[in-house]
Amino acid sequence: MAKDKPKDTKGSGGKKHDPAGGQHHAAKAHGQAAKVDTSLPGSREELMALHADARARRNAAPLDSPAFRAAVTDLERIEVRVAAIERAMDPPLG
Numbered sequence: 001m002a003k004d005k006p007k008d009t010k011g012s013g014g015k016k017h018d019p020a021g022g023q024h025h026a027a028k029a030h031g032q033a034a035k036v037d038t039s040l041p042g043s044r045e046e047l048m049a050l051h052a053d054a055r056a057r058r059n060a061a062p063l064d065s066p067a068f069r070a071a072v073t074d075l076e077r078i079e080v081r082v083a084a085i086e087r088a089m090d091p092p093l094g
Helices: 045-058 066-088
Strands: none
Touching: 045 066
């Protein structure tokens, strides 16, 4: 049990190891990069209409149901496509 362990009287002083030394660190990428679904419409306006429809489907579906998860997946695909379009604008939006 924990009471049987001797206390750390030297070294870190019980603090967690901080590789940044207490300074702000740059964010690291995690997971996989999102893939842009080019089969979706190419205009932001059309995508926003699809997004509203997918939101309505998600909100109407029971939590964690297959319909809920399908709507969330559609939202993800649409949002990645919107972000790609906005980054390509001159000047970039956002």
